[in-house]
Structure formats: structure tokens, C-alpha cells
Amino acid sequence: MPLVGCHHCDAVLVEPEVPDGGAAICQRCGGTLFRRQRATVEITLALSTAAAILFVVANAYPFLSFEMQGQTTRTTLSSGVFALWDGGRYVIALLVLGTTVIAPALQIGLMLYVLAPLHFHRPAPFAVEAFRLVERCRPWSMIEVFLIGIFVAVVKLSDMAEIVPGIALWAFGLLIPILAGGTSFLDAELVWREIGDLD
Amino acid sequence: MSALDPTLTSAIGPHAQCHVCNLVVGVPEGPTDGLACPRCRTALHRRKPESLSRTWSLLIAAAICYVPANLYPVMEVTTLGVSQADTILSGVIYLAAHGTWPLAVIVFIASVIVPVAKIVALGYLALSVQRASQWRPRDRARLYRIVEQVGRWSMVDVYVVTILVALVHLGSLANVEARVGGFYFGAVVVLTMFAAESFDPRLIWDQLIDDADRDAQKAGGDDDGG
Numbered sequence: 001m002p003l004v005g006c007h008h009c010d011a012v013l014v015e016p017e018v019p020d021g022g023a024a025i026c027q028r029c030g031g032t033l034f035r036r037q038r039a040t041v042e043i044t045l046a047l048s049t050a051a052a053i054l055f056v057v058a059n060a061y062p063f064l065s066f067e068m069q070g071q072t073t074r075t076t077l078s079s080g081v082f083a084l085w086d087g088g089r090y091v092i093a094l095l096v097l098g099t100t101v102i103a104p105a106l107q108i109g110l111m112l113y114v115l116a117p118l119h120f121h122r123p124a125p126f127a128v129e130a131f132r133l134v135e136r137c138r139p140w141s142m143i144e145v146f147l148i149g150i151f152v153a154v155v156k157l158s159d160m161a162e163i164v165p166g167i168a169l170w171a172f173g174l175l176i177p178i179l180a181g182g183t184s185f186l187d188a189e190l191v192w193r194e195i196g197d198l199d
Numbered sequence: 200m201s202a203l204d205p206t207l208t209s210a211i212g213p214h215a216q217c218h219v220c221n222l223v224v225g226v227p228e229g230p231t232d233g234l235a236c237p238r239c240r241t242a243l244h245r246r247k248p249e250s251l252s253r254t255w256s257l258l259i260a261a262a263i264c265y266v267p268a269n270l271y272p273v274m275e276v277t278t279l280g281v282s283q284a285d286t287i288l289s290g291v292i293y294l295a296a297h298g299t300w301p302l303a304v305i306v307f308i309a310s311v312i313v314p315v316a317k318i319v320a321l322g323y324l325a326l327s328v329q330r331a332s333q334w335r336p337r338d339r340a341r342l343y344r345i346v347e348q349v350g351r352w353s354m355v356d357v358y359v360v361t362i363l364v365a366l367v368h369l370g371s372l373a374n375v376e377a378r379v380g381g382f383y384f385g386a387v388v389v390l391t392m393f394a395a396e397s398f399d400p401r402l403i404w405d406q407l408i409d410d411a412d413r414d415a416q417k418a419g420g421d422d423d424g425g
């Protein structure tokens with residue numbers, strides 16, 4: 001009988017039968033044990049590809065422009081980081097860079113790197129290390145929090161000047177549900193079985 | 200049909216669970232020093248090493264940083280030569296005064312309440328484990344999962360400052376500069392996130408295992424609740 005462990009409370013259980021698309025809940029602590037998603041590679045691969053395109057758009061174009069007495073400034077993700085860096089706020093600049101650019105980029109890029117070869121049932125070299133890094137990056141990828149930050153900034157500036165949303169703002173808006181979907185359709189156990197050293 | 204045998208966990212017994220890929224691995228009894236997960240090659244630990252002392256040190260550091268994070272301004276706004284320093288709280292008051300209540304409430308909860316609640320909740324969880332509490336383990340486990348999820352939202356103020364600094368730099372007309380409060384605030388968020396990661400929620404259940412073992416021995420170990 002295959003055993004499965006609960007990573008919330010450490011109960012070791014006999015693996016329950018779970019229908020496709022369902023999730024197993026730990027009887028002891030109520031935490032989610034795993035999700036069963038047989039088409040996980042195809043679904044998450046499609047979502048990660050969409051996320052990659054949107055992420056490039058979100059980074060390449062300004063998300064807000066600010067007009068005041070004939071002067072206009074625009075901001076992209078990286079221009080915010082540069083402005084902090086120029087002002088001598090190095091630690092905060094790195095924190096913002098890490099949580100809004102590096103962590104999401106790693107999360108999306110490494111997911112593609114792990115899943116695309118799996119579609120052909122051929123694990124990529126260092127897939128184990130890459131997938132481990134994906135899981136480590138997830139809590140540090142904070143794009144949805146950044147979007148709320150944009151709304152707050154717009155409200156704060158609205159009676160000072162004219163604020164115009166840019167293309168990147170729409171890309172952000174789409175990116176968030178797609179990233180969330182990628183996480184909820186991911187059957188990590190299935191991926192580990194495919195890429196891991198066990199047979 | 201019940202798949203749960205409450206005495207079967209990887210705290211002491213013949214199994215350890217990989218904390219990265221969740222594989223249940225058969226191991227010799229006792230410490231798992233030097234063993235690695237056969238599937239993902241991560242070092243195997245029955246529990247996160249030094250979980251409680253790490254959690255406490257990070258929590259104390261976060262609590263210390265929380266004070267300057269709220270006392271010092273996070274940014275300075277200059278319009279037409281007049282400068283005004285904004286702390287986290289004065290930013291919330293500004294939002295409320297400008298009639299955007301929902302946003303003011305969100306920012307107040309995310310920036311002021313969440314960090315404190317997170318420090319208190321993790322401190323309580325660590326204390327409950329140290330005192331071998333038996334009280335409502337399911338709810339304590341749920342509390343941990345909430346704490347783990349909610350901490351990231353505190354970053355919202357750091358992002359607001361970033362965006363304002365990037366957008367408003369029109370010299371004497373209008374200018375926003377970041378101030379040192381943001382550094383402490385970011386430190387609070389990062390430290391509490393690491394604290395949540397260091398805490399091992401499986402510790403909540405260990406005391407109950409000891410008791411279940413004792414009960415099973417008393418009853419002669421023939422009971423299968425189902």
C-alpha cells in the first residue's frame with residue numbers, strides 16, 4: 001500500500017483514492033494532502049506560457065503615467081526599483097526587485113523549464129533542483145500585492161495630477177488569476193514522480 | 200476504511216517525510232543524520248532543525264523593527280516647496296480622509312494589524328508547543344496556515360512608496376522620496392515570513408502522538424476507530 005505523508009501535521013496515511021480534479025484532505029489536521037490532476041503537465045504548461053507572455057508585457061511597458069502641469073512621467077516595474085536605488089534605498093530596492101521581478105520570473109521560467117520536457121516524458125537536466133526552486137520562490141512572488149499597491153498609489157495621486165493606466169496594468173490584472181490557476185492545477189506529487197530519482 | 204493510524208507518524212517511528220517533495224521514506228529508528236530523500240536528494244529531517252529557537256529569534260527581531268517601522272516616516276512628499284513626511288499610519292489617515300474607506304481599511308489591516316497579529320500568533324504557537332498544549336490542535340494548525348498566507352500583504356506599503364517615488368519626481372513642483380521607515384517595514388515583513396517558515400507546524404501534533412501512544416498501550420492496541 002503506498003503511503004502518503006501530511007506535510008502540515010506529519011500523519012502518515014495510506015494513500016486515499018482521489019478522483020481527477022479532486023484534493024485529499026488530512027483526516028487529522030484538515031490540511032490539503034495533495035491534489036489529483038492527471039492533465040497537470042498540459043494545463044500548467046499552457047498557463048505558464050500565458051503567464052510568461054503577460055509577465056514580459058508587464059515588465060516592458062509602463063503601468064501608470066502621471067501628468068502634472070504639462071509634465072509627464074511613466075513608471076515600469078524596473079523604473080521603480082531604479083528610483084529607489086538612485087535615492088540610496090538599496091535594501092528596499094532589492095526587496096522590491098526580488099519580490100516583483102526575480103521571484104515571479106524564476107517561478108514562471110523554471111516551471112516552463114521543468115514542464116515542457118515532461119510533456120514529452122523526458123525530464124530536463126537538473127529538473128529536481130529547478131522544481132525545488134519553484135517551490136521556494138512561490139511565497140516570495142508578490143505580484144498580486146503589487147497590484148493593490150498600484151491602486152493605493154493611484155488614489156493618493158488622484159487629486160494631485162492626472163493618472164493614466166498603461167498596458168502593463170492590464171497585463172498585471174490578467175497575470176494574477178493565471179498564476180493562481182497555475183498553482184491550483186499543479187499536481188506536485190505527479191511532477192515529483194516524473195522527475196525524481198525513484199522509479 | 201479509515202486510512203489514519205494516529206500512532207504512525209514520522210516523529211519517531213520507521214518513517215520520515217521529506218519536507219520538500221513530501222515523499223514518505225522508510226528510515227531506521229532514531230535520528231536521520233546524513234540521510235537524504237531518495238527522490239529529490241534533500242537532506243531528511245524528521246522535524247525542521249532548531250525550529251523553535253529560530254522562530255523566536257526572528258520574531259523578536261521583527262518585533263524590534265516594528266517600532267521604527269511605525270515611528271519613522273516611510274516617505275517625504277514635497278509639493279511646491281512644502282515638504283511633508285508620511286508614516287504608515289498617516290498614510291492610512293490620508294486615505295480615510297479622502298473618502299476611500301475600503302482602501303484605507305485594507306491598508307490599515309495589511310500594514311498595521313497583520314504584522315502585529317502575525318508576531319502574536321506565531322509567538323502563541325511556539326509557546327503552545329513548548330508548553331505541550333493539547334488545546335484544539337486543528338485550530339492551531341489552521342491558524343498557522345492563515346499566518347503563512349497572510350503575511351505577504353504587508354508589502355503593500357513598500358510598493359506604494361516605490362510607485363510614488365518612481366512617478367513623482369518633477370523637481371520643486373512635486374517630488375516624493377523614500378525614507379528610512381520603509382527599510383524597517385520591509386524588514387518586519389521579511390523577518391516574519393522567515394519566522395513562519397522556520398516554525399514547524401508538525402510540532403503542534405507531537406504531544407498528541409505521545410498521548411495516543413500511551414492510550415493505545417493502555418487499551419491493548421486493538422482499536423480501529425474508522
Ligand SMILES: [Zn+2]
Nearest residue numbers: 006009026029
Ligand atoms: Zn495533517
Ligand SMILES: [Zn+2]
Nearest residue numbers: 217220236239
Ligand atoms: Zn524529497
